[in-house]
Amino acid sequence: MAKTDRLYKIERLIRSRGHLSFQALQDELEVSPATLKRDLEYLRDRLGAPIEYDRDLNGYRFASGWGGPKHELPGLWFDERELYSLLMAHQLLSELDSNGVISRHLQPLLDRIHALLGGDEAEAAGLVRRVRIISPAKRPVPGSVFERVAEALLERRRLHMRYHTRGRREVGEREVSPQRLVHYRATWYLDAWCHTRERLLRFALDAIEAAQVREAKARPVPLRQVQAEMDAGYGIYAGGTPxxxxxxxxxxxxxxxxxxxxxxxxxxxxxxxxxxxxxxxxxxxxxxxxxxxxxxxxxxxxxxxxxxxxxxxxxxxxxxxxxxxx
The missing domain is CATH 3.30.70 (Alpha-Beta Plaits)
Incomplete structure (x- = not known):
């Protein structure tokens, strides 16, 4: 049984039965005393599980009135190969994330994955170094702009921005209702309802010179409509008759x-x-x-x-x- 499977089973057994003796846990898991001892220490010290030994019950249980940090083991567990896959996915996101915003918010997840891997952390770091993703012709987006756009999108609020229309070499003010973020050929785009032009348009994030989230609610546009209007044509160009x-x-x-x-x-x-x-x-x-x-x-x-x-x-x-x- 893999380590992550054992940890999950220990958690489930104690929750379902209230308490179990060391011998009962060992019998259920079919492991050596040393392995079970390491697993219990790992749950307490690395994952913060409030597991304690009760002498009166002669068994392990969750502490009553636990006053420390909230503890909840995830309902979805990963084996070692799946954790390595998550590390590689994180590496991919890091390459897409030229401004570092996504990586910064995902860092707690990355730290948790390394903690779950335990002694395999050095191997995991070596694996990540052996994965190289080349994204030519990147167009970096300022972190402040990316965060404002993401905030407006997730909170369904309007976004006011100063936008550089490169084709006309003009800089103008736009009020938009964000609908969808698009990453295409190493560049981030925003599909949004433009309240100036009164239709769906696609904006390059690297052309946004300044952005501010408004209190006003964004205009809702059904995702099916966004897909129909913005995805019909080839590449990044949208709108019109195909x-x-x-x-x-x-x-x-x-x-x-x-x-x-x-x-x-x-x-x-x-x-x-x-x-x-x-x-x-x-x-x-x-x-x-x-x-x-x-x-x-x-x-x-x-x-x-x-x-x-x-x-x-x-x-x-x-x-x-x-x-x-x-």
Whole structure:
């Protein structure tokens, strides 16, 4: 029986029976006296369980009128492999968390995981160092901005912000009702109802120069509506009527293209000669053009004509930069 399973069983046995002798616990757990003694000490010293020995009852019970810190062992226990998985998940969150806000709030959980691992803590730390997550082109978000956005989202209150619209090179004041946080390609975004434009919009958190949580309640928008309006198109661009890009990958790229997810609603089929057709919905051609260009000569845009012409023009411009001088 794993250590975490034994700890849970000791807790459950004492709670259900009121008290148990050392021998009864040992028989139930089928462990040596030394192991049971270590487990009881671990519960008391490391997890704060108010377990005491009652001489009159000749058994272990929970102290009556416990005046110390509140003790409650979690109802969901993890074995060692699951704890290691949680450590790796924490490492992933740390990589997403360029401002350190999430990691700071999760630190108590991380400390508890290390405590549960006990003597395996050094091994756990070594495992984390052997996991590397590379997130290129990160756009850091100031910690104060992230905290204000998260606060407004969780408390369902309006957010006033000074926002830099990079496309128009303008800075303006916005009052929004946060609906959802989105992390996409190493960047954080906020889906929110904009009270200036009176519709759902997506804002990049790194473009928020200042933010303040208002007392006013946020305007509720059904999550299904948010998903329908914001997730229909390709990439981070939202809103508008979707069109379908039809892409043909050659036989060399087809094995990889057939396994990649460009969009949750994509469609694909195999063509003659080992080629692969991928159909992807999009509402703005900006991002899908960039991703098609990254594929080089291994992909061809078949439809629609406007997207095909846009990609052809960008490739011509790129080729012109490498043309030999006259």
């Amino acid at each position: 069109q379908w890009a039809v892409l043909h990958f050659d036989a060399q790229a087809a094995p990889w293209a057939s396994r990649e997810q460009w969009h949750a609603g994509q469609q694909g089929r195999w063509l003659d000669g080992g080629r692969y057709e991928l159909r992807v919905p999009y509402v703005d051609e900006t991002e899908i053009v960039m991703d098609v260009l990254r594929q080089g000569p291994e992909v061809e845009v078949v439809a629609p004509p406007a997207l095909r012409e846009r990609v052809r023009g960008r490739l011509a411009e790129a080729a012109a930069r490498y043309a030999a001088p006259d």
